[in-house]
Amino acid sequence: MTNIEATELDISVRVQQVPFAMDEGYESVLHQRSDIGAIVTFTGLVRDFNExxxxxxxxxxxxxxxxERTLIQIGEQACQxxxxxxxxxxxxxGDLAPGDPIVRVLVASAHRREAFQACDFIMDYLKTQAPFWKKEHSxxxxxxxxxxxxxxxxxxxW
Structure with a gap:
């Protein structure tokens, strides 16, 4: 597992083989600040169909x-x-089965619209910019x- 945090902004990324909790990151964000008005999360799962x-x-x-550097950069772009x-x-x-969680993105903001848009932006950029390669088994x-x-x-x- 690799864990990287951006120093100036509150951005944290992890790339890991082990499963993560469905509430990953929520508590660490919620209890740090009182100016958060919205937390939006996205969790992507392995489907039993694709190509x-x-x-x-x-x-x-x-x-x-x-x-990890690319994920930090995507988070920084969202913060900009x-x-x-x-x-x-x-x-x-690593190896995942249908139904396993693949990715979790959490975005906290004072306002819901910004949190929704930033989460959507991050997922769009993860799909196109992050150096991941998927091999499906059928x-x-x-x-x-x-x-x-x-x-x-x-x-x-965007």
């Missing part, structure tokens, strides 16, 4: 060091666009997941 209708598992690979009190990103790597074999044009369109709107 094929029979996904049995997923292997996530990454580029250690570069991945919106007034945020905190950003937490936890991303798993009953018919394994294959690398290709980039999706729609993900880049989503990121381009």
């Amino acid at each position: 094929t209708p029979d996904v049995t598992g997923l292997t996530l690979e990454h580029y250690p060091g570069m991945t 666009r919106w007034e945020l009190q905190a950003v937490r990103i936890v991303h798993r790597v 009953r018919h074999g394994a294959y690398w997941v290709q980039e999706r044009h729609a993900d880049h369109q989503d990121a381009a709107r």
